[in-house]
Structures are given as structure tokens and as C-alpha cells.
Amino acid sequence: MPEGASGRSQDIVVEVEFSIDDPTYPFISATENEGCVIELADMVPRMDDQYAEFFNITGINSTRVLELVASYETIDATLLYEYEDGGLFEFLTSGNCPAFSLAELGALPREAISLNGEGRIVAEIPPKYDASTVIEEFLAENTTVELVSKQEKESFSPILTHSATEQIIRTQLTERQWEVIRTAFNAGYYEWPRECTGEEVAEKLDITSPTFSEHIHAAERKLLAVLFNR
Numbered sequence: 001m002p003e004g005a006s007g008r009s010q011d012i013v014v015e016v017e018f019s020i021d022d023p024t025y026p027f028i029s030a031t032e033n034e035g036c037v038i039e040l041a042d043m044v045p046r047m048d049d050q051y052a053e054f055f056n057i058t059g060i061n062s063t064r065v066l067e068l069v070a071s072y073e074t075i076d077a078t079l080l081y082e083y084e085d086g087g088l089f090e091f092l093t094s095g096n097c098p099a100f101s102l103a104e105l106g107a108l109p110r111e112a113i114s115l116n117g118e119g120r121i122v123a124e125i126p127p128k129y130d131a132s133t134v135i136e137e138f139l140a141e142n143t144t145v146e147l148v149s150k151q152e153k154e155s156f157s158p159i160l161t162h163s164a165t166e167q168i169i170r171t172q173l174t175e176r177q178w179e180v181i182r183t184a185f186n187a188g189y190y191e192w193p194r195e196c197t198g199e200e201v202a203e204k205l206d207i208t209s210p211t212f213s214e215h216i217h218a219a220e221r222k223l224l225a226v227l228f229n230r
Helices: 026-034 062-069 098-104 131-141 162-172 175-186 198-205 209-227
Strands: 013-020 037-045 051-058 075-083 086-093 108-115 118-125 146-153
Touching: 013 131, 026 037, 026 062, 026 108, 026 118, 037 098, 051 098, 062 075, 062 086, 098 108, 098 118, 098 131, 131 146, 162 209, 175 198, 175 209, 198 209
Parallel strands: none
Antiparallel strands: 013 118, 013 146, 037 051, 037 108, 051 086, 075 086, 108 118
């Protein structure tokens, strides 16, 4: 991994964006052939030189996704959450993936999305790595990928994408629970001091106070279960 960011402040992060349309990469060919959308939610290192990549995939049946992945020897897939039109998947990968290549070089993949056979990857290069060297080596390994932009920023971006987080939460809550907790939040129920009581939220929803309490506590319990992976 290239180190030594000469001429760059110790606190400056370099954000790079790449475009890719090479169908030899699984996440490109899948969206080109299946009409789905694939978006990176998170990526963490595992043992034995592997990475766990969490992808939010929509517009395709989850069973079909697992069938497609089965044809690749370097990828193992697990369905974590199933949506009506897709799901959140964990892929254990050890190669043939641009995000994997970037991570091996020291960069932190933050965004990766593929639609209609065209992909975009955004990564952040920590100050301890030389950005030019990381980019040069990445492009040498992935010759069909193109550098779109490079810019400096003062801090890292959040890891889990908003869309993936919302999808996970929505799959855990019933429509009523989602409506109740969203209404309560927007009404200031969670502010301190509270801007709206439970009785007032219940009135907005045209339900009784006990029903509000039942739904709000069930929703909160499910959200905590997602947070603590229970």
C-alpha cells in the first residue's frame, strides 16, 4: 500500500470519483442484463484477504441475485434483508471488484452505484496515503476504469448510505409503525423538552393513546434491534 502524502496537510482527505462500464465486473453486468440498481451500503475487511461488501440491490428478485452470484468463484453472497423488489446483501469478495482494489490500496470506498450497465465509484484516500500513487496503481490494475474527479476535503463521509439505512428500517417496521414514529418525530415528540405529547400525536393520527404507545414502543424496539444487530 502506498504511503506518504507529500505536500498534503495531515488532516486533508482526497476524494476521488471513477466511472466504469466494463461488463466483466459483476455489478456492471448485472444491472446491464437484469435492469436492477446496485448501490454500496458499507464495506468492511474480513480475514483471509477478503472484504465484506454490503450492497442494496433493487429492481430484481432476491433469489435471482443469489443465482447470478453463484456463477462467480470469488464471491459468496448472503441475503440480510429482503425488500418487495430486492434486498440488502452481504458479499464476501476476494477479487474482480474495483471497490476491493481501492481498499487494498488504502482508499475507503464510500459510494458505488451501478445502473443500466454504467457505474460510479467514489472513494476517500486518508492523509497517510499518497493520493496520486493510489490513483495511478488503481488505474493500472483496472484499465477500463476512468478517473472523473479528484478533490480535497477536510473530513470523511458517513459510511452507510441514507437510502440503504431507510430500506433496512422500512423492512422492519409495519406501515402503521412507520407512520406513527415518523409523525411523532416530525411533531417534536423526541425533542427535550417535548414539543408534543403522546396524546397529541395520537390525536393527529386519530388513534387512542394506548394504541399510540403500543406502536411507538414496538417501532423503537425494532429500531434498536437493527442498531444492535439482534
